[in-house]
Amino acid sequence: MRLDRRGVLATSLALGGAATAAPVPGKIALEEHVIIPSFLDYLNKAMPPVSAEARAVLVRRMLDFGEERLAAMDGAGVSRAILSISGPGVQVEPDTARATRLAAEANDALAREIQRRPDRYGGFAHLAMQDPAQAARELERCVRELNFQGAMINHHTLGVYLDDPRNDVFWERLQALEVPLYLHPDDSFRMPHVLEGVPELHKPTWEWTTETATHALRLIVTGVFDRFPRAQVILGHMGETLPYMLWRLDSRYAFTPTRRPIRRKPSDYVRSNISVTTSGQCDDVPLTAALAALGESRVMFSIDYPYEDSATAARFIEKAAIAEDVRARVMHGNARALLKLRS
Template identity: 40%
Template structure:
């Protein structure tokens, strides 16, 4: 029996860091009074998996061992958003320059998403333009909230305008819940990948939908990892409760009239990836909910097993054309990665 031909495999949520960023994070964690900052700094600098963030040779060896052709790399959470605006902006620029250099060395194996510091929306918008036009990046990484603030707030419109103008997809990656949200998540290990990451990042995306972001920026494309941070599961509920409130006059303070159903924005302005969610049942549900054309393969290197993720997607019980879209062609289209 002939073997199935190998499909090109692009992994789209693959973390990296620079030594300078990790050192800045250690210093911040040692002096901050914020439980969230200290916890995030401890997690990243003590996690054994973090040793793979800076080592490109280890990364390439893992890719080769597991048949992964390309990593779309992005600065690991919590990113530069914990720092003051000047240091955050400097670290973002430095990180983007370093990532661009790695991509030039390995142009067929590595691609990148640029970090920005939303603490200063104007400079962040400028960095989006620089990253997309001068550095050849393929989009933007934002590690969810910035000091408890979210992209639906009008102060961040310069960032969204620059992303839309430069056709830069914005990957909203999880971080720990904000100080205002953190306390109930601080026990049993649920503040991170078990639940807190999805709850916080899903909240971010929901705020963008119901805040009318995609009416203001209709061409903006957002990417959510971990099979959409639960949003695909809630599409009926979004529409049903929103319609009920609007039709019955039970409109909560701040709710606005959207131009379309909430679910339609998820299906037209949001893509999702498989990072850390290597489940046949969840994949099949996501395909039914949002369509295979809006799903991309991701591993979450180095925090998840590259072997587990790669073996799973190759064996996933879905149609070959759907698998090809998820493995490569969706990423090539959205992030403008050359085949």
Template identity: 30%
Template sequence: MGQGRQPTVDVHAHFLPGHLPGWPGETAGPRWPRLRTGDTEGQILIGDSLFRRVRPSLWDVTERLRELDEAGIDHQVISPVPVTLVYDAEPEPAARYARALNEALAQTAGTSGGRLTAWGTVPLQDPAAAVRELEHLSGTLGLTGVEIGTTVNGLELDDEALTPFFAAAEATDTIVFVHPMDGGGGAIRRRGQPYDFGLGMLTDTAMAAGALIFGGVMQRFPRLRVMLSHGGGTLPWAWPRLARGARLGDVDHTIDLAATIRRFWVDSLTFDPGHLRLIIDRFGADRVMTGTDHPFITRQIHTATEEIETARRDGTITDDESGALRSANAVALLAGRSGDPSTADSTVDSTVEKKRDDAR
């Protein structure tokens, strides 16, 4: 790290351990994701079908850290690959799969020299099992967050069946990271590319956020911490119309909409420096953080910080907002709900300080 360079924390990245102890495997049927690794490329398989070709940094910690160094990323939050949120599986093997994945992710973070923070997963198709796993990952494993999908087998996130999960997330102060599933498929009337990636994933995220807001989840759990992927999807653009539409429907009119939307944290993954101004204005200057989707989007681990610098240079965002976006907001989120960077997570702080010392 060059002396004087501003530290960067990436809150949106994915990791898939090469070996999952206790994985249900083929005895549970063809649904289960698995990773086939190679020297220069790997494959995510669903049963025997190819789902995606991937780079070694998806599963190799050494290669992951090399890429972080190359891109100037000081600390990174790793979360499950969305395809591993197997909500359509039977509850019992899904719970075992989540346990194995969480323990492997915790082990991965533990071998990273403090460079990685891991978030886990829970089997939301069985809310009681999800609560048990949430308590295990947050208590026993010490994971600070959990990734969830935008829907659970057709249930929206404000469905009463999921209330015990959100209650447990608030009680354990676990960050809830909402990420679209199925690559955005089914969220809009057209399928395939560019529609799924370009519109489906963003619409899916906004619909999930809408359920949390207008369905009263954020109101019922005032200490719940929720992070939305991909800049909040279409939510920041659609918000004025959604807020107006809420007056026309049967939404609880006691909900303070302006305050509620500013309770979300979001990443910066919009692919456009100009968009940073709107998401900062919509969610708050203390709520937007660097996100890369590493290692799935080619060079985005480099481009994300370049976009922030471009926005700072051209006056779209201020110097203070740039610093908050690159590291301070993420450090505050990982520290706890106070939002005070002075109480920052010691692992993140020590990582940044160590790299400063190395640079000297």
């Protein structure tokens, strides 16, 4: 999400904004957000500080599954968007029964919208990880009955991270279903001392990056991918800085005593179990780093609609300094393979 100095969403809320040339068609976008009325309280409590006008535009666009969203997709050459409930959703709900019920309601609501335009939309399940066994069952229902492509979880659930052993039942089901988990950012459980007094660095500016990168590393160093070697995780924002850090992670992990050693180097798990998207990162430098560090099959296009501008994201990937065959894989080929999309 980009903010101007007045706290108003800048380019992403501009009307129009279409590229001057016709966009390259066929893109698949994986971090494209929606909201339903029963989730507005969660959304409003967690949204970064923006003007009332910007908030109203964001909410309107997330509630919309029709003309405005499809026009933005068409203007960016996006043929299919994998939709997900905007965070934090039920990850912050203290009542387990309520969280479980609302997650299922959100998935049913999303499925109804996808059924109206199955040629344009797919979905990631929203899951109440307060009850991991029930979350596993809900994931299976979403994949097998609602034809969703995986799940999106908004960081920790009431301070419990996904490496907690109680979540193994979920990882087992995710692996068996052969669908990915999109690990999406959200607020710190407790604000780190280093961020106190600097609200300019809170939420998407920096806090969410360090939070999500650390969450992903917890999955590695606690052995989640040793226990579930075929589990696949997606990180947005070009990998939350991890592609830059692989050599140092390996070097310092080897230097660090541990009672629970993992079987391979940390970088090996990043390359085999993590893919990244370009959401909210329209810059050749991190794109080049991600492709070099992870391989050409592990980077996928995304926008982060409506928090980022669709036309800007489209122009970026169309003009990025990469080979044309790599561009095609990033724009649609890799997502089609990972999500097993037939069309």
